[in-house]
Amino acid sequence: xxxxxxxxxxxxxxxxxxxxxxxxxxxxxxxxxxxxxxxxxxxxxxxxxxxxxxxxxxxxxxxxxxxxxxxxxxxxxxxxxxxxxxxxxxxxxxxxxxxxxxxxxxxxxxxxxxxxxxxxxxxxxxxxxxxxxxxxxxxxxxxxxxxxxxxxxxxxxxxxxxxxxxxxxxxxxxxxxxxxxxxxxxxxxxxxxxxxxxxxxxxxxxxxxxxxxxxxxxxxxxxxxxxxxxxxxxxxxxxxxxxxxxxxxxxxxxxxxxxxxxxxxxxxxxxxxxxxxxxxxxxxxxxxxxxxxxxxxxxxxxxxxxxxxxxxxxxxxxxxxxxxxxxxxxxxxxxxxxxxxxxxxxxxxxxxxxxxxxxxxxxxxxxxxxxxxxxxxxxxxxxxxxxxxxxxxxxxxxxxxxxxxxxxxxxxxxxxxxxxxxxxxxxxxxxxxxxxxxxxxxxxxxxxxxxxxxxxxxxxxxxxxxxxxxxxxxxxxxxxxxxxxxxxxxxxxxxxxxxxxxxxxxxxxxxxxxxxxxxxxxxxxxxxxxxxxxxxxxxxxxxxxxxxxxxxxxxxxxxxxxxxxxxxxxxxxxxxxxxxxxxxxxxxxxxxxxxxxxxxxxxxxxxxxxxxxxxxxxxxxxxxxxxxxxxxxxxxxxxxxxxxxxxxxxxxxxxxxxxxxxxxxxxxxxxxxxxxxxxxxxxxxxxxxxxxxxxxxxxxxxxxxxxxxxxxxxxxxxxxxxxxxxxxxxxxxxxxxxxxxxxxxxxxxxxxxxxxxxxxxxxxxxxxxxxxxxxxxxxxxxxxxxxxxxxxxxxxxxxx
Numbered sequence: 001x002x003x004x005x006x007x008x009x010x011x012x013x014x015x016x017x018x019x020x021x022x023x024x025x026x027x028x029x030x031x032x033x034x035x036x037x038x039x040x041x042x043x044x045x046x047x048x049x050x051x052x053x054x055x056x057x058x059x060x061x062x063x064x065x066x067x068x069x070x071x072x073x074x075x076x077x078x079x080x081x082x083x084x085x086x087x088x089x090x091x092x093x094x095x096x097x098x099x100x101x102x103x104x105x106x107x108x109x110x111x112x113x114x115x116x117x118x119x120x121x122x123x124x125x126x127x128x129x130x131x132x133x134x135x136x137x138x139x140x141x142x143x144x145x146x147x148x149x150x151x152x153x154x155x156x157x158x159x160x161x162x163x164x165x166x167x168x169x170x171x172x173x174x175x176x177x178x179x180x181x182x183x184x185x186x187x188x189x190x191x192x193x194x195x196x197x198x199x200x201x202x203x204x205x206x207x208x209x210x211x212x213x214x215x216x217x218x219x220x221x222x223x224x225x226x227x228x229x230x231x232x233x234x235x236x237x238x239x240x241x242x243x244x245x246x247x248x249x250x251x252x253x254x255x256x257x258x259x260x261x262x263x264x265x266x267x268x269x270x271x272x273x274x275x276x277x278x279x280x281x282x283x284x285x286x287x288x289x290x291x292x293x294x295x296x297x298x299x300x301x302x303x304x305x306x307x308x309x310x311x312x313x314x315x316x317x318x319x320x321x322x323x324x325x326x327x328x329x330x331x332x333x334x335x336x337x338x339x340x341x342x343x344x345x346x347x348x349x350x351x352x353x354x355x356x357x358x359x360x361x362x363x364x365x366x367x368x369x370x371x372x373x374x375x376x377x378x379x380x381x382x383x384x385x386x387x388x389x390x391x392x393x394x395x396x397x398x399x400x401x402x403x404x405x406x407x408x409x410x411x412x413x414x415x416x417x418x419x420x421x422x423x424x425x426x427x428x429x430x431x432x433x434x435x436x437x438x439x440x441x442x443x444x445x446x447x448x449x450x451x452x453x454x455x456x457x458x459x460x461x462x463x464x465x466x467x468x469x470x471x472x473x474x475x476x477x478x479x480x481x482x483x484x485x486x487x488x489x490x491x492x493x494x495x496x497x498x499x500x501x502x503x504x505x506x507x508x509x510x511x512x513x514x515x516x517x518x519x520x521x522x523x524x525x526x527x528x529x530x531x532x533x534x535x536x537x538x539x540x541x542x543x544x545x546x547x548x549x550x551x552x553x554x555x556x557x558x559x560x561x562x563x564x565x566x567x568x569x570x571x572x573x574x575x576x577x578x579x580x581x582x583x584x585x586x587x588x589x590x591x592x593x594x595x596x597x598x599x600x601x602x603x604x605x606x607x608x609x610x611x612x613x614x615x616x617x618x619x620x621x622x623x624x625x626x627x628x629x630x631x632x633x634x635x636x637x638x639x640x641x642x643x644x645x646x647x648x649x650x651x652x653x654x655x656x657x658x659x660x661x662x663x664x665x666x667x668x669x670x671x672x673x674x675x676x677x678x679x680x681x682x683x684x685x686x687x688x689x690x691x692x693x694x695x696x697x698x699x700x701x702x703x704x705x706x707x708x709x710x711x712x713x714x715x716x717x718x719x720x721x722x723x724x725x726x727x728x729x730x731x732x733x734x735x736x737x738x739x740x741x742x743x744x745x746x747x748x749x750x751x752x753x754x755x756x757x758x759x760x761x762x763x764x765x766x767x768x769x770x771x772x773x774x775x776x777x778x779x780x781x782x783x784x785x786x787x788x789x790x791x792x793x794x795x796x797x798x799x800x
Contacts, residue, residue: 022281024329025294028444029285035447037290039130040067042074044123044137045397046082047780049379049751051389052142053110056563057733059141062377062753063097063104063123064782066398068289071317071344072786073102073375076454078125080104081533087118089538095725096531098456098502099125103375105753106727116145126452126532132442135402138538139390144746157184158192160231160241163432165216166253166324166333169244171223173252173268173304177243178432179207179215181231188213188409194231196243212409214428218254221246249273251282253324253333257427260420261311261341267297267324268305282332284308285323288403291316297324317342318399321436331440336403336430340423343399346370346787348779350795353764360797361766362777369761376757376781376789380750380767383774383794387746393790394780404430405437415790457500458531458723460509462487464494465524468513474523475655477510477715479503484655486514503529503723510715518652518662520714527718563733590681590692595673602668609666613691616676618648622664631660635678635688646688649680653694672696738770749775769797 042065049060061082067074077100084093092113097106108121124136158181165176181192190211196204196219204227207215221227223246232238250273254266265284269277282297293314299306317339324333346367353361366374381388392401396411414426468474474487478501487496503509509527512520606612613633614620621632634645650657674693680686730751735743750767757763769775774796781789 022283022296022325022327024325024327025283025285028329029294029325030292032444032447033287033290033292036443037069039448039450040069040074041131041133041135041289041402042066042125042127043068043135043398043402044080044125045392045394045780046121046123046137046139047377047379047394048121048139048141048390050381050385050387050746050748051140052144052387052746054144054563054746055110055112055114057110057748058107058728058730059110059121060107060379060730060751060753061105061121062780063099063106064375064394064780065099065102065104065125066782067102068398068402069291070786072784073782075101076127077101077456078127079455079457079532081124081126082106082108083122083124083533083536084108085120085122085538087120089120091535091537092119094533094722096458096505096533096723097725097727105377106725107730110143114143116143118142120538122538126455129452129534130448130450132439132446132448133402133437134540137397139392156236158182158189158231158239159184159186160229160239161432162229162241162243163434164244164252165255165431166251166335167435168250168252169221169246170250170252170268170270170273171221171246171248172270173250174218174220174254174266175252175268176216176218176254176431178428179209179217180432181209181213181215183213186407192231192233194229196227196229199226199228210425210428212425212429214425214432216428216431223248249276251324251332253322253335255322255335255337255427255431257423258309262309263312263315263337264307264309265322266305266307267299269299270304274299274304280327282327283325285325286315286320287323288316288319288321312339312341315339315342317344319403319430321403321438334435336433336436338400338426338430340418343395344783344785344787345395346374346783346789348789348791348793350777350793352795352797355769355797358768359766360769361764362795363762363764364755364757364779365762366757369759370783370785370787371759372784374757374781374783374787374789376752376755376763376779378750378752378755378765379778380748380752381776381778382744382747382749382772383776384744385746385776387748388776388778394782394788395790398788403436403438404433405435406433412790455500455532457502458529458720460498460501461528461530462496462498462511463526464496465526469515471516472513475512475514475520477512479507479509479720503720504726505720505723506726507720507723509718509720511718512715518657522714523716525716525718527716529718529720529722531722533722563735590675595675595694597673598668598671606668609663609668609671609693612668612674613663613676617678618689619645629659629661631663633660633691637678648678648689648691649683649686651690651692654692670695732768732770755781773798 045064045066047062053059063080065074065078077098080097080099082095082097083091085091093108095106095108097104119141121139121141122136128135161180163178163180165178169175169177179194181189183189188209188211190209190213192209192213193206195206196217198204204219205217207217209215227243229241229243230238231241250269252268256264258264284295284297286293293316295308297306315337320337320339322335322337323331325331349365349367351363351365353363364376379388391410391412393412393415395415400411400414401408408429414422468489474489474496475484476487476498477484487498489496511523511525513523514520606615610620610622610631617636619634619636623630634647636645638645650660652662672694676691678689680688681690683690732748732750735747737743738747749770749772752765755763755765774794777793777795779789779791779793
């Protein structure tokens with residue numbers, strides 16, 4: 001076996017100089033890879049709890065975002081855009097969620113706007129828009145009813161394709177031709193037979209398609225001959241197809257497994273091409289996602305064939321793009337190969353912890369304890385469910401689909417109960433896919449630009465329709481639980497931008513003008529929210545693989561409307577006439593139990609707020625006729641870092657103040673509650689202590705201080721319509737019956753999106769078994785080290 005000179009190239013690593021004759025690898029290929037793959041590529045997998053729904057249910061999902069270069073979770077926080085599209089690819093709903101540490105979860109309500117039919121879910125990030133290749137995740141689902149109609153197709157119409165391995169056939173060079181036979185829907189047709197004849201009518205070879213309509217055959221083409229394939233079903237009307245053009249010059253490539261751990265690459269050419277090649281070097285590239293290995297190729301003297309037998313270490317884990325280039329770096333042939341031996345695959349074991357009258361606890365255990373965190377999601381459905389028809393899993397989504405430009409029928413097949421037959425089927429798939437989805441002209445000439453970063457949150461754009469005076473600022477309340485802030489306006493600027501706020505849909509934003517005396521007034525503003533989403537059509541959609549099965553299953557169902565409408569009345573939505581008691585103001589920064597309510601006794605003992613502060617252990621100086629610092633407050637405890645005692649942090653209604661002038665003539669009677677802590681309560685920058693006071697509702701309009709925060713006329717308000725979607729807790733829908741066929745086929749028992757296994761190697765979760773004797777648990781997951789998991793567990797409960 002010829003020596004293999006390998007180069008592992010990571011886009012931003014130090015370049016190692018190899019003594020290869022083909023200088024184009026060093027001068028052209030590596031610089032192009034560095035530019036094109038220097039920004040990490042990511043893939044998204046959304047584990048949906050089902051693939052078929054009825055109105056009133058939620059589509060629940062867990063998101064995993066994968067760094068394909070490092071083979072682990074993409075840790076950067078990101079906005080996750082989830083869109084729903086109808087069967088024609090038109091957008092009908094958009095949702096926004098946050099991904100942290102490569103993980104996300106959420107839900108989409110299947111509401112009354114959904115008609116019966118096929119829909120698509122698309123998940124993407126703004127980071128993905130930097131690249132020409134679309135790495136969005138797309139999954140199909142169905143909204144069902146008993147009124148579905150079966151669509152019949154003419155299965156006699158076949159699309160028959162012949163695809164030479166590597167790209168073309170060369171005269172007098174042994175070649176392999178892939179065969180793809182599809183029906184009108186685009187699905188492969190099994191057991192289609194074909195016979196290849198030359199123009200003399202002599203039989204050359206024959207073939208038969210597998211379950212996905214794929215096959216292949218080898219033959220030695222000759223330039224002046226025409227080859228025809230007669231293809232059809234046994235006993236059916238055959239079709240005659242002329243094979244692809246045969247080139248007089250060129251190189252042929254054939255890649256095949258010769259054993260479980262050996263792959264042979266065979267390159268062949270003819271005499272005319274050998275004359276043109278001379279001593280010009282050729283190179284085989286093994287690459288993906290900026291990873292690169294390469295091997296020099298040299299035909300032996302007076303020989304037209306050369307073979308290399310390689311072990312798995314010569315390839316990258318997962319999908320490899322194998323490209324033959326000439327001495328100018330021009331790609332001549334390309335083929336995809338899958339290296340299964342280096343994949344990080346884990347296995348799980350499930351068992352029952354306990355079963356009681358209503359619930360069951362299930363334990364999940366790793367096949368081996370790897371000592372790091374593992375993250376899982378689990379969909380628990382009835383044993384005979386027909387509602388989980390997903391054709392992708394975490395393996396196919398991360399390791400296979402990102403590199404293929406064509407449609408893949410049932411990609412998770414190749415990663416479920418793996419066998420030699422499935423390895424052969426996978427290699428046949430890759431042979432018939434042709435070149436990868438990465439175009440070489442883009443790699444050389446159009447590297448991506450970092451236009452969209454790892455965006456987190458939404459941006460707020462504001463325009464002032466008035467002139468802001470020098471002694472005025474814009475105060476912004478971002479929403480419940482967040483600190484208000486002063487918007488820093490550039491002098492002469494009439495607009496502002498606030499970036500990266502985590503605002504939910506429905507949040508109420510408030511803006512007010514605050515002057516030097518702390519008085520509020522309503523600004524005249526124009527406010528726009530940008531969540532980073534874009535409006536698009538889903539042009540490339542998966543084939544509608546679910547519809548036929550579901551329509552058939554529901555055609556005799558008379559009880560399919562099994563989700564009851566929710567008629568529960570929320571008490572907080574009932575309006576009652578009359579007075580109601582006002583509760584004490586609760587600050588998001590101070591627990592309710594630590595706030596001290598101001599009483600008549602407090603007002604009597606400390607008429608002014610400064611009196612209250614002085615009594616709480618602070619030094620207070622008042623100089624009303626001096627300049628800017630009319631009030632000074634310091635701690636009585638000296639600072640270890642300064643000879644000057646530090647001042648406390650002051651907040652009035654959670655608004656921070658840089659000085660204490662607002663406290664001049666501030667009566668304690670205007671306070672509802674307060675919190676004073678000389679130690680600073682652990683707050684940043686509060687070494688001198690912290691003072692938080694909260695004003696009463698309904699204070700007089702011209703009173704100093706911030707009591708006017710309760711007067712709505714002082715605020716410009718904007719309701720967020722396109723913010724983050726609040727993530728809900730899973731709940732089981734109100735099914736009309738748990739015993740009918742509809743529930744057993746399409747119902748939901750439980751959904752667990754946030755299961756974690758730590759160094760102990762196992763975890764348990766408990767749910768209501770709904771009196772099911774047997775269930776199926778569909779589990780997907782990943783470990784911190786990049787180990788992937790996908791399994792279906794059948795569990796016997798026997799609640800009785």
